[in-house]
Amino acid sequence: MKLSFGAICLLCISLLTSCNKSSPDNTPDPPPPVTVTITGVSPKTVTEGDTLTITGTSFGTDPAKVKVFFDYAGFSTSYTPIKVSPTQLTIVVPKSNSTALVPNPATCHPGIEVNGGDQIFSEVTFTYLYPAVYYTFSGVSARLGEFISLNGPFYKNQVADSIRVRFSGSNQWIRPIAGSDITYIDVREGYFYYKNVLIRVPADAHTGPIEVASDLLAPGKTDSSLTVLPLLPDPTPGVWTTRGDLVFVGHTSLSGKTEAAAFTINNRAYIATGNTGAPLDGYGTTDVWEFDPQYYSWRPMANFPMGHRTGSSVFSIGNKGYLCGGFDKNRVPTRDFWEFDPATNTWTKKADFPGKARARAVGFSIGNLGYIGSGQDTSGLALSDFFQYDPASDSWTALPAMPIERSSAFAFVVNNKAYIDGGWKGQIAPHPQSALTDMYMFDPAAKTWTVKAPMTGNVRTSMNASFVLNGKGYVGLGNTVSGWQGSKVVVAYDPPSDTWAPVPSFRGLERTGAVGFAIGNTGYFSHGFAIGGALTFKDTWAYIPN
DSSP, rough: OOOOOOHHHHHHHHHHHHHHHHHTOOOOOOOOOOOOEEEESSSSSTTTTEEEEEEEEEEOOGGGEEEEOOTTTTTTTOOOOOOTTTTEEEEOOOOOOOSSSSOOOOOOOEEEHHHHTEEEOOSSOOOEEEEOOOOESSSSSEETTTTEEEEEEETTOGGGGGOOOEETTTTOOBBBOOOOOEEEEEETTTTEEEEEEEEEEOOTTOOOEEEEEEEBBBEEEEEEEEEEEOOOHHHHHTEEEEEEEEOOSSOOOOOOOOOOOEEETTTTEEEEEOOOTHHHHHHHBEEEEEEEEETEEEEEOOOOOTBBSSSEEEEEEEEEEEEEEOOTTTEEEEEEEEETTTTTTTEEEEESSSOBBBSSOEEEEEETTEEEEOEEEEEEEEBEEEEEEETTTTTTEOOOSSSSSBOEEEEEEOOOOOOOOOEEEEOOOOOOOOOOOOEEEEEETTTTTEEEEOOOOOOOOOOOOEEEEEEEEEOOOOSSSSSSOOOEEEEEETTTTEEEEEOOOOOSSOBSSEEEEEEEEEEEEEEOOOOHHHHHHOOOEEEOOO
């Protein structure tokens, strides 16, 4: 069949029209739009420098054509992944570009942009831990077993149990001990400075930097390194040996103290309250410290709850310590009575002392009963009355008074008998006072007082320190009634022979108002103040008899 020329022309026009409709400019149609999605992230918690995996669809294969956004770092900043497949990419987690401290770990919604398309942000989230920022530790040096104090900014909702510390040379993460002070001070918006988080230096620690981490902060180095000091040698029998100072940088109480209260429980000594200067200078303290003789280390405990005290009386019964009276911050004697439980680190109010309000009384325990007596009242008059305390009934009983009134005396217990000596009688100036060296033995079974040999060999007769070892009472340091002249003299009393004998002199600076205690086969003198009250001490010295 032949087509006419006109038919051929019509066919050509039809074909040209058809071609023009499909591609008028000879450009192929674009591919259908690609839908980018984010379906998951792993891991769920990261910090700066970690690798994050993002899963989804339509990521492509060219990392250069993919941009990733992190809303904690700012929407305007994009980051390039290190590896991309159509359904998965990996990227190094960037540092926050914020110049301000942040209040909490960031909940991040990751975003993605592929080949210049729209920015897609996910409902899938992960948590970004800001790198740890810490100020410093309490000191640049410590011995194995000693405590150091972590001081720095944390989140406000941080708890001490979540903090972890790792020392150079050690593979273990150490958590803070019970008794850490986690009260905080606002530093900047969002960060809070914890004053005294306590960490014991482990036995495998080496000199070097310290790492810190927590449940809310990523691991990071502190601003200081720790120098591990050599251990202290064991005390030499017959020689007073220093056991180091009570030093806790970052804690509010760093000075020495005088007329503190000391008692022992379960091979630990506790030193509470006291004055940071000369007696009655108005600077009483509330702090309480635990002394561990194994490491010769100090640990802060719960403060005494009733404010500043000095010249209080103490004793311990079982696992509890008891503190009575003393001068308050206004130099007024008190009569309240408190129980301290080191296991729970708490103070509990007990029945008030029934006698006059007083300070500088003696306190001791025999068996399951406590005893407090003598001291001085609000007018400065020395007292002689005596009372017995029963913790089972939380009650007091009046006992026969001492034969002679006295204040600032010392007491020790040997074989269930108490021995009280020293101090002064009379009234504080302008009234006359008399120094005392006479000693009386108290028998709790008979409730009687018996004269014993007066103290000899020690010219200082008040504010002495004492302890008991191997059936003997050791008494030292102290001062005369006037002048506040300290001493280094130490003497020992032997009850069977009723005699006093000299002991090697104390090797620290002469002092008065120190405390004494014994743990195991070792006696200790600690704290006190120097002549004229110009210097208070925080050192501790040990003595083991030959």
